Amino acid sequence: MENKEIREHWPEMKEKIRKQYPHLTEEELKYEIGKEGELLKRLQEKLGKNWEEIRNALSLMG
Numbered sequence: 001m002e003n004k005e006i007r008e009h010w011p012e013m014k015e016k017i018r019k020q021y022p023h024l025t026e027e028e029l030k031y032e033i034g035k036e037g038e039l040l041k042r043l044q045e046k047l048g049k050n051w052e053e054i055r056n057a058l059s060l061m062g
Helices: 003-020 036-047 051-061
Strands: none
Touching: 003 036, 003 051, 036 051
């Protein structure tokens, strides 16, 4: 998933992530343009998944 895709589809992805992982906080799901890597890193750390698993999961959600 490209950064542009994250930017365009983040509201929908965020809702799906929230349903699947309700323990994630608003701060952990905070998205800022140009800081997609930081978002992915936070998700990686909180969910115990590697970079590729996170990107693949977001691709399926987007």
